[in-house]
Amino acid sequence: MPISEERTQEITKSLKRCSDASVAAALRFEETHHLDELPAIILGVLERDAANPPATGIAAVADDARLMEDIGMDSFGMIEVVMTAEEVLGITVATEEMSSIRTLGELKQFLSAKLAAKHA
Amino acid sequence: MNRVVVTGLGFVSSIGNDRAAVLDSLREVRSGIEFLPELAAVNDRVKLAGIPKGFEFPTPDPLDWTFPPQVQFSRTQLRTLVPNVAYATMAMEEAISDAKLDPAHVSGPQTGLYCASAGSPWMTQVAMNSVITRGPARTSAPVVITGMPNSLHLNLTARFAIKGASLGFNSACASSSHALGHACDMIRLGRQKIMFVVGAEDCHLHSILPFASLRALSAQSDPALAPRPFDVNRDGFITTGGGAVLVLEDAEHAAARGATVYAEVKGWGQASDGYDVVAPDPTGSGLARAMTNALQDASLAADEIDYINAHGTATNAGDLAELNALKTVFTGDKRPKVSSTKALTGHGLCLAGALEAGICCLALRAGFMPISAKIQELDPACEGVSILTSRCDEAPRIAMSNSSGFGGSSVALIFSRS
Numbered sequence: 001m002p003i004s005e006e007r008t009q010e011i012t013k014s015l016k017r018c019s020d021a022s023v024a025a026a027l028r029f030e031e032t033h034h035l036d037e038l039p040a041i042i043l044g045v046l047e048r049d050a051a052n053p054p055a056t057g058i059a060a061v062a063d064d065a066r067l068m069e070d071i072g073m074d075s076f077g078m079i080e081v082v083m084t085a086e087e088v089l090g091i092t093v094a095t096e097e098m099s100s101i102r103t104l105g106e107l108k109q110f111l112s113a114k115l116a117a118k119h120a
Numbered sequence: 121m122n123r124v125v126v127t128g129l130g131f132v133s134s135i136g137n138d139r140a141a142v143l144d145s146l147r148e149v150r151s152g153i154e155f156l157p158e159l160a161a162v163n164d165r166v167k168l169a170g171i172p173k174g175f176e177f178p179t180p181d182p183l184d185w186t187f188p189p190q191v192q193f194s195r196t197q198l199r200t201l202v203p204n205v206a207y208a209t210m211a212m213e214e215a216i217s218d219a220k221l222d223p224a225h226v227s228g229p230q231t232g233l234y235c236a237s238a239g240s241p242w243m244t245q246v247a248m249n250s251v252i253t254r255g256p257a258r259t260s261a262p263v264v265i266t267g268m269p270n271s272l273h274l275n276l277t278a279r280f281a282i283k284g285a286s287l288g289f290n291s292a293c294a295s296s297s298h299a300l301g302h303a304c305d306m307i308r309l310g311r312q313k314i315m316f317v318v319g320a321e322d323c324h325l326h327s328i329l330p331f332a333s334l335r336a337l338s339a340q341s342d343p344a345l346a347p348r349p350f351d352v353n354r355d356g357f358i359t360t361g362g363g364a365v366l367v368l369e370d371a372e373h374a375a376a377r378g379a380t381v382y383a384e385v386k387g388w389g390q391a392s393d394g395y396d397v398v399a400p401d402p403t404g405s406g407l408a409r410a411m412t413n414a415l416q417d418a419s420l421a422a423d424e425i426d427y428i429n430a431h432g433t434a435t436n437a438g439d440l441a442e443l444n445a446l447k448t449v450f451t452g453d454k455r456p457k458v459s460s461t462k463a464l465t466g467h468g469l470c471l472a473g474a475l476e477a478g479i480c481c482l483a484l485r486a487g488f489m490p491i492s493a494k495i496q497e498l499d500p501a502c503e504g505v506s507i508l509t510s511r512c513d514e515a516p517r518i519a520m521s522n523s524s525g526f527g528g529s530s531v532a533l534i535f536s537r538s
Contacts, residue, residue, distance in 0.1 A: 017183060051196040076199050079261040086257070 003030050014087040018044035026088050033119045035112050042108060045084050049077045063105030071104075085111060091118060121308040125538060127379040128219025128367030129478050130211035134170030134360045135465050137188060138214055143482050146490040151464045153343040153358055160341070162325065165332040167341045170360030170466030171323050177203050180246040190214075197279060200265040202240035204471075205275040208320035208363035212280060215316070215365035219379060225314060232285035233276055234303040235318035236295030236470040239269035241326035272320050284312050290470065292525030293431070294390075295319065297473030300366065301388035301531055307370050315368040319474030323361025327469070331359065334398070336435055347467070349432035349439055349460035350492055350507050352499040357433040360466030364475040382481040383535040386420065386518065389413025393528025399437055400528060404445025407431070407522060407530040411449045414520065414532035423454040425534070426516035427489045427508075429476045431524045432460025433467045439499070442522065445530075446505045456520070459492035459508040473523040477533055480519040484537040487515030 003011075011030060015023045022044020029037040047058035051072030054060045067073040073081070078101075082093050091114045101107050131138060134152025135145035145152065152170040160167040174188035182198040191210040193201060216226055225231060247267030250259040265274055273288035285306060289299040296319030303315035321327060331337050338346035338356035348354040374381060391409035393401035400406070415422060431442055450456060461479050462468075468475050483490055491508045498507060517537050524530040 049195065051194050072196070074196050076262050077196065080199075083257075083260065 003027060011088050014084050015044065018048050029089070033115070035115060038111060038115070039108060041088065042104075042111065045081050046071065046073070046104070049073065049080050051077070061104055063103065063108065065104050066102055067104060067107065068102070089115060091115065122310055123371035124304045124307045124368055124385040125371045125374050126366050126382040126385065126481050126535070127369045127374050128215040128221070128365075129382060129481060130213065130215030130218065130365040131362070131475070131478060132172050132207040132211045133362040133364065133465055133475060134172055137172060137174060137210070139218065139482060142479070143486055145464060146461065146479065146483070147488065149464065149491060149493050151343055151493065152360065153346065153466055155341055155343060159325065159328065163329065163332060165335070165339050166328060166337040166358075168338065168343055168346055168358045169323055169328060170358060172207060172362045175203070175206060177324070180243060197275075199262040200271070200275055202243045202266050202271050203322040203324065204237045204240055204320040204361065204363065205272055207361060208235070208237075208272055208276060208318050208365065209279060211320075211363035211365040212276065212316065212318065215367050219367040219369070221314070221367065227281035227283055229283045230313040231282065231315070232303070232306060232312045233280070233282045233316040233318065234285070234287050234289060234299040235272050235276060235320070236289040236299045236474070237272040237320045238290070238327070238470050239271050240266065240322045240324070242322060242324040243267060243271070245326055272318065276318060291529045292527055293467070293469050293472055294523040294525035294529045294531045295470040295473065296364070297477065297521065297523035297531035297533055298390065300368070300473060300477055300533055301390060303368050304385045304388060307368055313370045313373045317366045317368060317474055318363065319468065319471040320363035321361045321469050321471040323359055327361070328359045331357070338434065344494065346494070347434035347463055348494045348496070349430065349434040349463055350499055350502055351434075351495045352497045354434040354436065354439060354499070356435055357462065357467040360468050360471070362468060362471055362475070364471060364478045366474060366478055366481065381538040383484045384538055386534040386536045387414050387418030388531065388533045389415070389417055390529065390531045392530070395528050398526045400441035400524060402437070402441055402444065404441040404443070404448065406528050407442060407445035407524050407532070408448040410530040411445065411520065411522070411532040414534050415449075418534045420518065420534065422450050423452045425450070425456040425518050425520050427480070427483065427519040428456045428458045429480050429519065429521040430458050430460045431522045432462055432492070434460070434462065438524065440501055442524070443501050443505055450505075455506050457489050457506050457508040457512060459490055461490050463493040473521070473531065476521045476523070477535070480521045480535050484516060484519055484535060488513055489516055
């Protein structure tokens, strides 16, 4: 089903200042629900919100990188990432679920599992 | 008691964004007050303000804000920023560099930070509006900081990694003078070696318009006509924003590291009118007691004060109360010269005390007294008080800075040339 203009604007607004590639991935995901769009969306948000993304680009962050210690996410940054995920991906994340996410891999895994359950 | 000296200053103000620019504006009697079309467009009670240059806050999103090149903010710091914190941060950087403090001095257990601002009423409204109308799930979490009255304290202690005492003060327009007095006591008592004293304010519609409701502001459109403290036709104050920082330091500590000293903090005093929630006691009783307490604290006689930087906002009631207080305390043959630099800067509210204390330190070091500008016809009520209306190159040895706030709390600070 094509995405409504209103929903397109909502997603674009939530991803304000994220890369064009991540916005495009989020809009495709809204239509297809293909989980392989997820990494591009997540990296786009981390690139926007992390204090110390690698000089070589956000794509260089490995799955075992710790979000706070290694790329400089702080407590407000983590909340912002989760709020953006809720708005863009249409999920709800409980506060206790957030505390278990420490690495990039865990974040990807957590969101994939949430979305798989939602769209099953 | 330990002696306390001032070893660093930093300014972001309507009359300049560094020490040299502020000193130049004071010497050249250059006003920072300007006509603001956006203000005139929304009301007819206030059209002037004193806005620091080089900063733009076009939306409530800090990522849209621009700053002078001297100050930068990381993505993390931007999240919790409000305009007054941006001003204060730049002034802090200048004061730290002026005092030649290394990172271990700035972020050490013997260094504290006392600050004063009214928060950012603009950002508080944005925060509350979002959390009530969009709901908590769709509101960005940093609003808990940006909406707080002590957002200045929280941001500065984090950015500068302050390890000692840190506190926000609020006594309306006496706030940052209270912060300075209490910071001085911390060093005198040996509880800290260095204290940053910070005053800062936004100067957004949300900060200005409530005072227009109170009819406390001048409705003039011409910056040459307002504010006019001590002029017989004065008609209210004009607000200003910015940040001012003083580095207070234990005198022995400063001497041991070879710091340059602007002035010594000789003493301070405070008192309250106990009279009304907003109007000053017309006799100026609270401010008179504050000045007397300050003289006693400094072990100085009234005739030893050379210059007073008056609170002088240009409201009718405030100026008259201060004149009465001055006449109560200074009765001898030798009386201090008095000026209000708010004629040039505007009234900085919680920023005012630190800004004017900083101006006193600049004036003591440079050996001059800033004049009371914009006076066309001196109020006859000034008789017996020596209002400085023209250039005076006499070098003051001892200066006093007065601050009074709504609710009737007053502070007098005394500085001497080192």
